[in-house]
Amino acid sequence: xxxxxxxxxxxxxxxxxxxxxxxxxxxxxxxxxxxxxxxxxxxxxxxxxxxxxxxxxxxxxxxxxxxxxxxxxxxxxxxxxxxxxxxxxxxxxxxxxxxxxxxxxxxxxxxxxxxxxxxxxxxxxxxxxxxxxxxxxxxxxxxxxxxxxxxxxxxxxxxxxxxxxxxxxxxxxxxxxxxxxxxxxxxxxxxxxxxxxxxxxxxxxxxxxxxxxxxxxxxxxxxxxxxxxxxxxxxxxxxxxxxxxxxxxxxxxxxxxxxxxxxxx
Numbered sequence: 288x289x290x291x292x293x294x295x296x297x298x299x300x301x302x303x304x305x306x307x308x309x310x311x312x313x314x315x316x317x318x319x320x321x322x323x324x325x326x327x328x329x330x331x332x333x334x335x336x337x338x339x340x341x342x343x344x345x346x347x348x349x350x351x352x353x354x355x356x357x358x359x360x361x362x363x364x365x366x367x368x369x370x371x372x373x374x375x376x377x378x379x380x381x382x383x384x385x386x387x388x389x390x391x392x393x394x395x396x397x398x399x400x401x402x403x404x405x406x407x408x409x410x411x412x413x414x415x416x417x418x419x420x421x422x423x424x425x426x427x428x429x430x431x432x433x434x435x436x437x438x439x440x441x442x443x444x445x446x447x448x449x450x451x452x453x454x455x456x457x458x459x460x461x462x463x464x465x466x467x468x469x470x471x472x473x474x475x476x477x478x479x480x481x482x483x484x485x486x487x488x489x490x491x492x493x494x495x496x497x498x499x500x501x502x503x504x505x506x507x508x509x510x511x512x513x514x515x516x517x518x519x520x521x522x523x524x525x526x527x528x529x530x531x532x533x534x535x536x537x538x539x540x541x542x543x544x545x546x547x548x549x550x551x552x
Contacts, residue, residue, distance in 0.1 A: 359423030374434030
């Protein structure tokens with residue numbers, strides 16, 4: 288039986304319970320890692336019974352794979368928020384970089400990338416998990432590619448620009464920069480790496496004079512060839528904690544829920 292068929296057979300209450308379990312597992316795994324998180328830990332955090340855990344997840348491996356998919360959903364959802372813009376202008380891309388750097392400053396450069404950290408821990412575990420991780424990165428890269436492709440189609444980027452390669456470069460830069468920033472407890476590596484890659488992307492601008500670069504207090508550069516939307520008061524509004532990522536609707540649909548799981552994006 289495929290996961291799609293299983294999901295289709297779940298009731299609304301059942302889906303909410305399963306989502307609550309996965310969300311609880313995601314929060315624990317982010318804090319303690321996969322090895323440091325047991326099924327019993329997840330059961331207690333989710334407020335479900337042992338029989339419910341066994342019903343939805345036959346083993347920890349299946350739960351972990353669902354957590355990977357859940358975290359990929361979170362990444363995509365974050366990048367669809369109004370605070371992120373459409374990621375289809377030089378200004379939007381600079382704003383996106385600012386938010387990532389600001390978020391690291393607010394977190395004291397701890398934790399790194401939620402999804403990237405999960406990938407680092409699990410990538411060599413088994414083929415199914417690795418494929419789920421790869422799919423998550425593909426989806427993330429796809430969001431960036433959409434914006435770059437829109438810029439290309441609109442004529443903001445010169446014909447020799449390759450949106451596919453630029454999206455891969457941008458995501459790889461973010462991942463590497465986050466790792467260095469986490470290791471050094473310093474936001475400068477992330478800000479510097481993103482600045483270099485965005486400057487490279489801007490080198491393909493059909494109208495270089497339209498790209499005006501400034502520096503923000505967080506250290507990341509900002510460009511605004513078009514009027515940019517106001518930045519949020521803090522990056523937390525664009526990057527909620529990973530264990531707050533389940534929708535409130537899903538939690539409220541399940542009367543067994545011990546509390547509301549708010550999506551504050």
